[in-house]
Amino acid sequence: MFDYDSSAEHDDESGYRFGVHPLRQGEYVSVRDKNDEMHTFRVVAVSPAAE
Numbered sequence: 001m002f003d004y005d006s007s008a009e010h011d012d013e014s015g016y017r018f019g020v021h022p023l024r025q026g027e028y029v030s031v032r033d034k035n036d037e038m039h040t041f042r043v044v045a046v047s048p049a050a051e
Contacts, residue, residue, distance in 0.1 A: 024043060025043055025047050026042070026043065027043050028043070034047060
């Protein structure tokens with residue numbers, strides 16, 4: 001899950017294939033938005049998702 005606002009109660013987006021391609025701190029991830037534009041982000045923190 002992507003959580004852009006930690007003060008909000010909900011997550012903002014779920015990720016695609018994160019079970020196969022885990023995020024690691026310091027790496028980069030590219031995400032395509034609803035307008036088909038690609039955005040690249042650096043991973044600054046990783047923590048387990050709440051169940």
